[in-house]
Amino acid sequence: MKADRRPERKGIGNACSKAGARHTAKKRKHLTLSQKKSITGLIFIAPWVIGFIIYYARSLFLTIRFSLSDVNIVETGGYRATWAGLENFRYALLEHATFNQIFVNSLVDILIDVPFIIFFSLFIAILLNSRFKGRGLVRAIFFIPILLGSGAVLETLTLATENIQEGAGAMAAEISSSSGISMDYFIGTFIDLGLPTGMLDYVAGLVARVYEIVRSSSVQTVIFLATLQSISPSLYEVSKIEGATTYETFWKVTFPLVTPFILTNVVYTIVDSYTNSEVVTQAYDTAFTLYDYGLSSAMSVLSTVVVCMILAAVCMMISNKTFYYN
Amino acid sequence: MRAERKLAAVNLGKLGKTLSKLKGNGVIQNHLAKLMQRTKATLFSPFKLMILVGISYVILGPIISIISHSFFSPSDLYNPSVFLIPLNPTLENYRLAFMRLGYWDTLLKSLIYIAKTTILQVLITSMAGYGFARFNFPLKKLLFGCVVVTIILPSYTIMLPLYQHFRSWDVLWLFKIFKGEALNLLQSTKPTYLLTLFGAGLRSGLYIYIFRQFFRGLPKEIEEAALIDGAGTWHTYFRIMLVNAIPAVLTVSVFSLVWQYNDMFYSGLFSIPADQNIAFRLSTIAATIRFVDEIRDPLVVQLYVYAGVVLVLLPILLLYLFLQKYFMEGLERSGIVG
Incomplete structure (x- = not known):
């Protein structure tokens, strides 16, 4: 076993030094340890670098080129792109029937959901981090949504959810007709109390989408949970000895240590909800049912640029308020 | 059982306040502090339980409904009195x-x-x-x-x-x-x-x-x-x-x-x-x-x-x-x- 492992290793080692030698044949004697190490490091990441150049950088460049040209599919399966300037963007923004509306709606949805998902997942992570009976079971349940992420399974789940919600709605209607209680009545009461309508709409919208929010906040919960576990217990011990209440401990210890990951989670949430948004579906349909590659690329580029701008703005805002960074 | 314990804990908590006014010795105070903590925990746990159960239901609900529906026969589907448990379960699906x-x-x-x-x-x-x-x-x-x-x-x-x-x-x-x-x-x-x-x-x-x-x-x-x-x-x-x-x-x-x-x-x-x-x-x-x-x-x-x-x-x-x-x-x- 050992005997045949060793030559193999030597072989690889030789190959490495050969690869190194090709680059620096003349200077070979002067190769310092750190240079050797940096070459090994480059070999380790080489597959990824090649992939990044071939698949990501090239594709990104091509997408931008497509968006600026009029793409015709040739019968042999290739394509011919002729320069069209900003025509595609103009069409998407000014003439396309639905793009504008879908685009704005998706953005608004993203911005509404993000804060709530963050608070919700932090809250759940704190709950799951405390000790109680059956914690393993509850955790297993809470991470199930990660498994059910996408595709036909998700569609069917959504359908089943709708059925349940319909059932609940029907039940509520039935109760309200017999007892005179209805949601509208409550909402009316809140409005009479002088609560702003915008806030009520926001809360009502969240309640209506609770299934989606729970489902899309599971990865964030995992990240927060991992963060909470990595906080050293001695900090809590100290604050306890110094006589801090639970409330103070949360705001002075837990929250500051969690802030960097609020940023991570915000980024993840925005990207995730953008990936599942309708703009993307629209771009996909434009490409593969209408075969209008130029327009589809223009839509992708537009939405990606806007989302990146939102990301940059949010990152600036939050990283100013980050108390601690590692 | 739990309710009893909670009640006892609450009573002891009240007792604790009066006792601490009397400036009991360190051992008793320590004991009381622990009791207070336990009381808080027991009072807090139903609330926690409610949230955890509720969210678990939100996650599991659709899955349970899918599993139960997968055993439904068409007659169950149109029977309004059937909920979750099919009357004529079938493996045909x-x-x-x-x-x-x-x-x-x-x-x-x-x-x-x-x-x-x-x-x-x-x-x-x-x-x-x-x-x-x-x-x-x-x-x-x-x-x-x-x-x-x-x-x-x-x-x-x-x-x-x-x-x-x-x-x-x-x-x-x-x-x-x-x-x-x-x-x-x-x-x-x-x-x-x-x-x-x-x-x-x-x-x-x-x-x-x-x-x-x-x-x-x-x-x-x-x-x-x-x-x-x-x-x-x-x-x-x-x-x-x-x-x-x-x-x-x-x-x-x-x-x-x-x-x-x-x-x-x-x-x-x-x-x-x-x-x-x-x-x-x-x-x-x-x-x-x-x-x-x-x-x-x-x-x-x-x-x-x-x-x-x-x-x-x-x-x-x-x-x-x-x-x-x-x-x-x-x-x-x-x-x-x-």
Whole structure:
């Protein structure tokens, strides 16, 4: 076993030094340890670098080129792109029937959901981090949504959810007709109390989408949970000895240590909800049912640029308020 | 029992206040403080229980409803008094879904496909993660920035060029020169393997990030010891670092298995054959049953789809339950976080 492992290793080692030698044949004697190490490091990441150049950088460049040209599919399966300037963007923004509306709606949805998902997942992570009976079971349940992420399974789940919600709605209607209680009545009461309508709409919208929010906040919960576990217990011990209440401990210890990951989670949430948004579906349909590659690329580029701008703005805002960074 | 204890605790808490006014000695005060704490905990727990149960229901509700519906017969479907528990349970839904999915065959092929992808994924991304964690080379920060960009950039943005790339795939125009035309890799699993091999697969960026964080957390002394004992770089990596990174490997494997299994986007884009991808095949089952088996009622067709969903989810749920403990530990220790 050992005997045949060793030559193999030597072989690889030789190959490495050969690869190194090709680059620096003349200077070979002067190769310092750190240079050797940096070459090994480059070999380790080489597959990824090649992939990044071939698949990501090239594709990104091509997408931008497509968006600026009029793409015709040739019968042999290739394509011919002729320069069209900003025509595609103009069409998407000014003439396309639905793009504008879908685009704005998706953005608004993203911005509404993000804060709530963050608070919700932090809250759940704190709950799951405390000790109680059956914690393993509850955790297993809470991470199930990660498994059910996408595709036909998700569609069917959504359908089943709708059925349940319909059932609940029907039940509520039935109760309200017999007892005179209805949601509208409550909402009316809140409005009479002088609560702003915008806030009520926001809360009502969240309640209506609770299934989606729970489902899309599971990865964030995992990240927060991992963060909470990595906080050293001695900090809590100290604050306890110094006589801090639970409330103070949360705001002075837990929250500051969690802030960097609020940023991570915000980024993840925005990207995730953008990936599942309708703009993307629209771009996909434009490409593969209408075969209008130029327009589809223009839509992708537009939405990606806007989302990146939102990301940059949010990152600036939050990283100013980050108390601690590692 | 619990209520009694709570009541007792509350009473003792009141007693405690009066006693502390009397400035009891240190031992009693200590005792009382503990009692107060316990009282608070018991008062708080029903609230916590409510939230946990409620959210668990939100998550499990649809799944339970799917499972129960998959046993419904059409007569149960139209019987308004049936809720969750069918009156005439039937396995007919499963029989047909089984047949239309070509279950065993498709499942086996999909499992082989995702297993291969996952192994490639773990190998390539862990290598890249190790490279970023432990070596210094020029442009390192920029390159790692690119990794972050691949995490953030939705794959939808680059779908068209990728599609065209694999539509006429070529290495340095070699195929065009020798065979006359480029290869069409669509309608096979090759695009996925190629993308994964070059670290551009499904969420590879995230996995590189996880591995990098994990390797950064391992003590450097391990490698130094290995170096002194005469292990080469590759030996150190495969025999020592990767073995130490088992939690991260597990986490990434579970993520990769599950996401690859569920993936519809790349399968759809590259038209990967449906008999190699059971989740993709599931998406066509409704149409198949409607047109081949001539069941026209969409609600009844939905029953078959429910059975199909249960069949497709079963392996992944079993895998999850089996790996759940390790997965959880892995998540906590793998340093998704710093």
